[in-house]
Amino acid sequence: MSDIKFTVNVDEYLSLNKYEVDESNAHIELVDDPSDAEFDKLIRVCPAALYKRDEDGNKSFDYAGCLECGTCRVACGDTIIKKWENPQPTMGVEYRFG
Numbered sequence: 001m002s003d004i005k006f007t008v009n010v011d012e013y014l015s016l017n018k019y020e021v022d023e024s025n026a027h028i029e030l031v032d033d034p035s036d037a038e039f040d041k042l043i044r045v046c047p048a049a050l051y052k053r054d055e056d057g058n059k060s061f062d063y064a065g066c067l068e069c070g071t072c073r074v075a076c077g078d079t080i081i082k083k084w085e086n087p088q089p090t091m092g093v094e095y096r097f098g
């Protein structure tokens with residue numbers, strides 16, 4: 001068994017990415033009044049932390065910064081995700097590595 005231990009700073013890696021946000025066409029949309037339980041599920045699973053609640057419990061979501069991983073679609077595609085598409089060509093995330 002290996003004794004190699006290391007830590008990865010995910011925020012550091014994510015900050016390398018470049019985004020071309022399509023302001024005229026959101027590639028992810030939620031239903032108008034998403035259930036609290038389903039929304040909270042997305043707060044926990046979205047690796048980019050795009051699903052949020054403020055201190056008053058108000059929900060917000062912004063598709064800018066999406067990593068296009070599809071996790072929210074798998075978790076809530078049949079409940080509160082109304083639309084999930086890949087961004088148009090040349091739009092969305094461009095991954096960069098070190």
Ligand code: SF4
Pocket residue numbers: 028045046047048049050063065066067068069070071072073
């Ligand atoms: S596709 Fe991934 S990164 Fe984008 S909003 Fe859904 S869970 Fe977050």
